[in-house]
Amino acid sequence: MHADFARRNIEWDDRIEVQYYARAALKSFKSKSSKMAVISPGEPLHIVDAGKQWLTNWYFVQDYGITLFGPSPRLFIESISKEEFVISVKEHALEWGEHVKYTKHSRSYQGYAILTMCRALYTLEHGEQVSKMKAAQWAKQEIPVFTSIIDRALKWREDYRNLNIKHEETYLETVHFIDFVIDRISKRQY
Template identity: 30%
Template sequence: MPLPENDPRLTPEVRAMLDALVSGVRAALEDNLVGVYLRGSLALGDFDPESSDIDFLVVTGRPVSDDQFAALADLHARLAVLENPYAGHLEGSYIDRAALRHFGPHERRHPTVGSDWAFSRGEHGADWVLERWIVRERGVTLLGPDPGTLVGPISPEDLRASVREALRWWASQPDEPAWLRRRSYQAFAVQTMCRALFTLLTGELPSKPRAVAWALGALPQPWRALVGRSRAWHLDDTPDPGTLPEVMRFVRWTAGEGEAAS
């Protein structure tokens, strides 16, 4: 679906960042460009101007060539230093049409960029089943055909299987992973678990706020209280190792629920 011109998500800063992205992608890919789509919070309707990234997907006709990769790397280096609050908050991937339609985890390394990593070729794992569902069902078209013509159907059981695989990765993390020391990252982990539990139960993929609202009414203690506290953490980058063990216990409990439901 297109993003309406008067959509409140399109703040001047977001619009300027998207204009720069699409213009640069057109120049870098030329006739290999098929479409540009918004995914993530901008597509699901829970975009927070203070904390959300701009999540995007670029679809190409053929895999990105070495010359195109170099041009895209230069583009993202330029975008990262723009005087725009979202300059460091673009998160996206460049995937060719054939790989996107019936995506198999770890089939191929695709160009990707994020707020925590530089433009590079990276593996796209089980969570890309979820991302493909977002693009197909809720994706916002900035350029190109309807995303439903590019992404094959994804069933509720496909979503559940992807969530279970992602939870196995979460459960494999150490008891106190260094990357989760900040409260904002702990909030991300807790709310990702809420979304996973909702998807396992319903076969649907909700926005994180919807998943959190559901969890506050459905989960047993002590997890309900932890979810409630996490809502105050998403803008707080304070390191808080004291809460990390409880967060990881919730992660492991959620992973256990996923295995029990398989």
């Protein structure tokens, strides 16, 4: 189904992101993991164990999800407080230091990492999550020394299909940015 959709709508090729998770699992994800089918950009449809590490995703479904059919997700998602959400964002951001070293070095992935860290920093500073674009614009004002790499990350996000890239040319700068944000997050109380 996903592959057929991407074939018919080429602009969505490698851009689809969907999770299939049982309603019962949403009621207990904080205390136990359950199987979930996932498709994400750069990954085929696969099965993962999903538990508390998905809290930020379910927070948005809980508070901002739009029901197209059936009952509201608030009726079956285990309640998530704003404090739990902020703690989860911080924990996830602190994991990026190791994560970026052992995953893809592609330019599109570097852009994803940089913009994710901008958004995490914004969330921790303001207690709410905004789009990656808005967080990037804020981060350029907040930490102007990194304006150029943030601007490039925004471009890489749009140019993800470009195969004529030397990914390693910007990798160390990406790691430096992530390390900087992690250091800043580690030194502050949220």
